[in-house]
Amino acid sequence: MSIKLFQYPNGSVGLRDFHEVFSGSEFIRGRTGSGKTTILRMMNGLIPNFYSGELIGRISICGSKPNPRDVYLVKQEPEEMVTCCKVIDELVFPLVQRGVSLAEAKREAESICEEIGIGDLLWREVFTLSTGELQLVEIAAGIASSPLFLILDEPFAHLSRRNVMRVLKMIKDYRHIVAEHRLEFEPYFDRVVDLGLEEIEVEIEKPEFGDVLYDGELSLREGELIAIVGDNGAGKTTLLKEIARDLSSKRRKFGLVLQSPPYHLCKNTVRDEVEERFLKEFELESVASRHPQSLSSGQMRRVAIAKAFSSDIVLLDEPTAGQDINFRRKLVQLLRKYKKSAIIATHDEELAKLCDKVVEV
Amino acid sequence: MIEGRICLISVLLLSISIYVSNFNYLISSIVIALVAILMREKVLKLLLLFVPVIFIVLISSLLVSIEHAVITTMAFTALISTGSLVYHSDKSEIAGALLYFKIPEKIVSLLSFAVAMFPILYNDFKNIKLVQRGYCSLVKSFISTVILRSLSFSESLYIKSFNYKAVYSSRNPGKFDIILLMLCVGIFALSVNLKFLHVPYWSC
Numbered sequence: 001m002s003i004k005l006f007q008y009p010n011g012s013v014g015l016r017d018f019h020e021v022f023s024g025s026e027f028i029r030g031r032t033g034s035g036k037t038t039i040l041r042m043m044n045g046l047i048p049n050f051y052s053g054e055l056i057g058r059i060s061i062c063g064s065k066p067n068p069r070d071v072y073l074v075k076q077e078p079e080e081m082v083t084c085c086k087v088i089d090e091l092v093f094p095l096v097q098r099g100v101s102l103a104e105a106k107r108e109a110e111s112i113c114e115e116i117g118i119g120d121l122l123w124r125e126v127f128t129l130s131t132g133e134l135q136l137v138e139i140a141a142g143i144a145s146s147p148l149f150l151i152l153d154e155p156f157a158h159l160s161r162r163n164v165m166r167v168l169k170m171i172k173d174y175r176h177i178v179a180e181h182r183l184e185f186e187p188y189f190d191r192v193v194d195l196g197l198e199e200i201e202v203e204i205e206k207p208e209f210g211d212v213l214y215d216g217e218l219s220l221r222e223g224e225l226i227a228i229v230g231d232n233g234a235g236k237t238t239l240l241k242e243i244a245r246d247l248s249s250k251r252r253k254f255g256l257v258l259q260s261p262p263y264h265l266c267k268n269t270v271r272d273e274v275e276e277r278f279l280k281e282f283e284l285e286s287v288a289s290r291h292p293q294s295l296s297s298g299q300m301r302r303v304a305i306a307k308a309f310s311s312d313i314v315l316l317d318e319p320t321a322g323q324d325i326n327f328r329r330k331l332v333q334l335l336r337k338y339k340k341s342a343i344i345a346t347h348d349e350e351l352a353k354l355c356d357k358v359v360e361v
Numbered sequence: 362m363i364e365g366r367i368c369l370i371s372v373l374l375l376s377i378s379i380y381v382s383n384f385n386y387l388i389s390s391i392v393i394a395l396v397a398i399l400m401r402e403k404v405l406k407l408l409l410l411f412v413p414v415i416f417i418v419l420i421s422s423l424l425v426s427i428e429h430a431v432i433t434t435m436a437f438t439a440l441i442s443t444g445s446l447v448y449h450s451d452k453s454e455i456a457g458a459l460l461y462f463k464i465p466e467k468i469v470s471l472l473s474f475a476v477a478m479f480p481i482l483y484n485d486f487k488n489i490k491l492v493q494r495g496y497c498s499l500v501k502s503f504i505s506t507v508i509l510r511s512l513s514f515s516e517s518l519y520i521k522s523f524n525y526k527a528v529y530s531s532r533n534p535g536k537f538d539i540i541l542l543m544l545c546v547g548i549f550a551l552s553v554n555l556k557f558l559h560v561p562y563w564s565c
Contacts, residue, residue, distance in 0.1 A: 080513035085452040094521040266501040
């Protein structure tokens, strides 16, 4: 892969001066917006076949042009990959498109699911799964397709440590490339491709707790940060939604940020969505005049979180998914600085450690 | 769960029955009752979703007469109820049934996508309702989400090397399916009889 420049139609530079040879078992790290997703999209031909723009450079996959048959991409947001209603059909779908008979595809899908430990999900409807469970299903679909390269865009963002280890065990038999922000899994790869990531030390204020603001499913004090942790499908999001409904019924003002950022955005510009003082804090000044829905998934999440900061009580579901490691400390610092009370559902162990209380479901 | 082919034939028979009987309220009531017995609270959920549409039908047909409004609304409600048979059945079996009835695979695969998107969009709507306050914000967020969903969906089709091949399943109808089919044939026969004898709906 030898890229001099890739520029999106809106003028933003996706990638510049990137020259790399991938042979499998690579871990791509970099700050949010450094071009990780762009590289992966180039590998299977999504760029330039699907996303247009100006591309100066050359990409070759084992001597041929990038194409989805050779390179299977598992996207960052698993909901965006759903094509069928039932889990078994979702697994079988890419295989059938590649010409495998339906019966054979079903056998293959069942055996992969058993290996990855999601055999119990096979007959469930896709929309009844949690985001983490769906991520496992999409990874299993990728593995079942047996491509030349399996490339995964932040596959661990929604997974518990136990499930990440399962996935790592499964993909090690395939040529794989992973772009990820959870650096604790870096040692499990043969090589690290660094797109530039500096760890910034952020001073976090000491917590000062006030009165109890919410007493229901959990007890939350003013200025307190509570982390909800647990395995995929344990019910973290459900608990967060229950708390939101409870707060709603008590007519308390709160900001809820779910895993899909577009849910929260309804204005024409980022500036209209977010209070001026939070634009700088969340490093959104450069995109302030852009339409929020035109941003990358990680940036959209940042806007959604910044928007939620207008309330004293903040409920966050996987806020560090799609964000670099500096963001987790920054988030806690801002929550402390603005004396927010927060309940955070997360798989991010580092983020959970920074909270005042950890509740396991 | 109703077998795919039986489900499609039943829905077709019930819908034709309502139409053939000139929206006879006896037929409409029987159809609603049958679907309610089969689907229980699921049909109620679907009807609740369609309340605004049912309400518009009621208001517009009230312009003719109250009797007309009652008959039309009942028939419309019955038609939506029959839809719940398909909505709550196994979608891959429905795809299998369509292929069995010689519908081209290309069309079946496209129809399957449309059906697969419904529950996902409904789930999106529920989540947005929880997050957004105000009708305008809710609608705007939902529309943006739908647009982004459709874009990411087409991207997924590219990723999965979509080749117009349908994913389907099939099985043999069971006793329950045969009984349902017979009931639907009975309702159809009754509606043809009503039509043939020119029995006006108010005499039933």
